[in-house]
Amino acid sequence: ETGVTQTPRHLVMGMTNKKSLKCEQHLGHNAMYWYKQSAKKPLELMFVYSLEERVENNSVPSRFSPECPNSSHLFLHLHTLQPEDSALYLCASSQRLAGSYNEQFFGPGTRLTVL
Amino acid sequence: GQNIDQPTEMTATEGAIVQINCTYQTSGFNGLFWYQQHAGEAPTFLSYNVLDGLEEKGRFSSFLSRSKGYSYLLLKELQMKDSASYLCAVLDSNYQLIWGAGTKLIIKP
Numbered sequence: 045e046t047g048v049t050q051t052p053r054h055l056v057m058g059m060t061n062k063k064s065l066k067c068e069q070h071l072g073h074n075a076m077y078w079y080k081q082s083a084k085k086p087l088e089l090m091f092v093y094s095l096e097e098r099v100e101n102n103s104v105p106s107r108f109s110p111e112c113p114n115s116s117h118l119f120l121h122l123h124t125l126q127p128e129d130s131a132l133y134l135c136a137s138s139q140r141l142a143g144s145y146n147e148q149f150f151g152p153g154t155r156l157t158v159l
Numbered sequence: 160g161q162n163i164d165q166p167t168e169m170t171a172t173e174g175a176i177v178q179i180n181c182t183y184q185t186s187g188f189n190g191l192f193w194y195q196q197h198a199g200e201a202p203t204f205l206s207y208n209v210l211d212g213l214e215e216k217g218r219f220s221s222f223l224s225r226s227k228g229y230s231y232l233l234l235k236e237l238q239m240k241d242s243a244s245y246l247c248a249v250l251d252s253n254y255q256l257i258w259g260a261g262t263k264l265i266i267k268p
């Protein structure tokens with residue numbers, strides 16, 4: 045595996061379900077990100093981790109819970125979601141958290157549908 | 160507040176040239192990125208500008224004017240595979256990426 049991988053690619057869940065999204069980066073990067081992408085809207089940064097510590101939480105509802113067990117893996121745990129949470133969830137990584145030319149590498153995303 | 164503006168959708172003809180504009184108002188500036196995103200796929204890096212001027216990379220070029228808060232992505236010799244969304248993003252003073260909503264580019268034969 046190379047780059048950034050995400051599983052599952054597609055997920056359909058009911059509002060009472062609990063599920064988790066997984067992201068893995070094979071680039072040796074130190075920072076990882078969760079984004080939400082809705083149609084015709086800018087990417088919304090949800091969480092940022094640097095060296096396994098959360099450094100940013102942009103007022104995301106508590107029904108989204110991130111976990112970063114090591115610098116290569118990132119999870120997003122989901123519970124009691126709402127239909128408006130349906131979107132593409134993208135994971136990204138970068139070599140470091142701050143500094144110029146901080147290119148982010150994205151995974152293919154998980155297309156989430158909440159019924 | 161911070162804001163990135165780019166057209167929602169553009170249409171161009173195969174073989175032609177298209178320019179996608181991006182204007183920004185951010186708290187500080189540490190560089191501007193362009194990403195390409197094909198439908199159902201990950202955004203992929205195209206270019207990075209931090210100084211004024213034109214950066215050329217094959218068929219794609221990106222221009223920046225910091226005084227005007229303006230950038231454009233120029234695509235030459237358009238191919239059908241260039242049909243995608245093009246995302247503009249600015250690195251602000253806190254080194255946080257502020258994203259535009261993207262421009263969907265449709266290429267017609």
